Amino acid sequence: MMKYQIIAILCCVALLTACGKNTEIVQNPEDTAQTTAENELxxxxxxxxxPASDIDLTTLSSTMVYSQVAAMMYTPEQYEGKIIKAKGLFSVYHDEFQNKDYFAVLIKDATACCSQGLEFVWSGDHVYPDDYPEVGKEITVMGTFATYEEDGATYCQLLDSSMIVDA
Amino acid sequence: MSNILETLVMYFQYPFVQYAMIVGLLIALCSSLLGVTLVLKRFSFIGDGLSHVAFGAMAIAGVLGVSNNMLIVLPITVLSAVLLLRTGQNTKIKGDAAVAMISVGALAMGYLLMNLFSSSANISGDVCSTLFGSTSILTLTKPEVWLCIIMAVIVIAVFLIFYHKIFAITFDENFAKATGVKADAYNLLIAVITALIIVLAMNLVGSLLISALIIFPSLSAMRVFKSFRSVIICSAVISVICAGLGIIISILFSTPVGSTIVAADILVFFMFWLVSYCKK
Incomplete structure (x- = not known):
């Protein structure tokens, strides 16, 4: 009798792991639109x-900021058009193939081993590196959250951003 | 003080904080229930060994590009739990040596695989996140929360249904066997549930700190209470309070979630040790 009970429990566990496949649905950017209607932001x-921003990350603790940015990356469609204010370290990525620079504000978690980069486009005409701060400098950016497709992947960025280099 | 409370109320309106709290408390409850049995059966380190196995399995899932790593992590961890128990009983490599061997072996192989085959740009971040939990608990999605809730309910239900049998084999396995209790089957059940808890708890405190979640609440409760039931109830209360407190402190003061929860567990252990010392 006991054997059957254990087998039943193991079967339940196996079934549950199969159910876990649903997690992929939320993380897949193409399918996230389904969850938008269910989950109001x-x-x-x-x-x-x-008051000029919809989401001001500069007033949250670093653990909260990291978690909020992670949420923004998981369900970017929920944040489209929202004005985001963020503080972090200035970072640059140069794409050799397209000969293009991408600028980001780097947000670290509490253990400082994980970081999320939030790409931004500085409004106005600016030339890198002349007009930009040194990599690693603390900056505050505020811009409109948007997504774009590149090489089949969805990326997030802050458009028309203002940038202040912190003292 | 009122500022902190206002901030806390505001933070609790974020869905990911609510998810973290629900999952965190459930994992803490589950781990404390099994913790008492594991400590009394001298299996304290099985949690450590299995968590390292889960880390290795997670690395394999990452290398294979399996999107839902639970499909690989859970079966491997459960299988290892069963093997550890069997190995401990029947072969030349006994209990602690088997746990140590599997533990460090899986950890080393996991790290090696992650370095050799990982497609991630931030391997050190991935490793750090898996080992110490980082903020994983605060980045859960709704389906992951539901999965954790269902698994936690199963663990609690199994524990309550088989409470008397688990009690019997915890204290005197030979006597339990003599009275007709199928101790081997229940040991297997405990191993499977432990593996489930380990996989769940990796989100909360990471694989290196899971043992703390299992042993500290039980040891604290054992300082003051003496009966099996009272130790389990006290252990569950301690574990849930420490997990809740740890999550709150970490979101308010930007400390790592896992180590903050363990720090709260350690603090409570010393408080209970002091109480037991004063009672003597």
Whole structure:
């Protein structure tokens, strides 16, 4: 009798792991639109936030910032058009093939081993490296969250961003 | 103080914080229930060994490009749990040596595979995140939360249904066998549930700190309480409070989630040790 109970439990466990396949649905950018209707974006009221922004990451703790940026990467369609303000380290990625520079604000987690880069496009005419700060300098950027497709992948960026280099 | 409370109320409106709290508390509850049995049966380090196996399995899943790594991590961890128990009983390589061998072996192989075949640009970040949990608990998706809830409910249900049998084999396995209890089958059941908890808890504290989640609440409760039931209840309460407190402190003061929870467990252990010392 006991044997059958254990087998039944093991079967339940096996079934559950199969159910886990659903996690992929949410992480797949093409399918995330399905979840948008079900999950309304919650932006808690933050009295310390910059009124010009919809989501002010500069007033959150670093653990919260990292988690919020991760949420933005998982379901970018929920944040399209929102004005985001973020603080982090200035970072540049140069694409050799397209000979193009990508600029990002780097946000580290509490253990400082994981980081999320939030790409931004500085509004106005600026030349790299003359007009930009040194890599690793702390900057605050504010821009409109948008997504774009490149080489079959979806990327997130802040458009028309303002940038302030912190002292 | 009111500022901190306001901030906390605001943070709790974020869905990912709510998910982290639900999953964190459930994992803490599950691990504490099994922790008492594991500590009393001298299996404290099986959690450590299995968590390293889960790390190795996660590396294999990453190398194979399996999108849902649970499909690989869970079966391998469960199989290792069963093998560890069998190996401990019947072969030349006994208990602690088998655990140590599998533990370090899986850790080394996992790291090696991640370095040789990983397609990720941030291997050190991946390793750090898997070993120490990082902020994994705060980046859960809704389906992952549901999976954790269902698995936690199964673990709790199994524990409650087989409570008396688990109690019997925890204290005197030979006597339990003599009275007709199929101790081997229940040991297998405990191993399977332990493997489930390990896989769940990797999200909360990472694979290196899981043992703390299993042993500290039990050891703290054992300082003050003496009966099996009271130790289990106290251990569950300690574990849930420490996990909740750890998550709250980490989101408020930007500390790593896993190590903050373990630090809270250590603090409670010393408080209970002090209480037991004063009672003598």
């Amino acid at each position: 919650v932006i808690p009221e933050n009295p310390d936030a910059d």
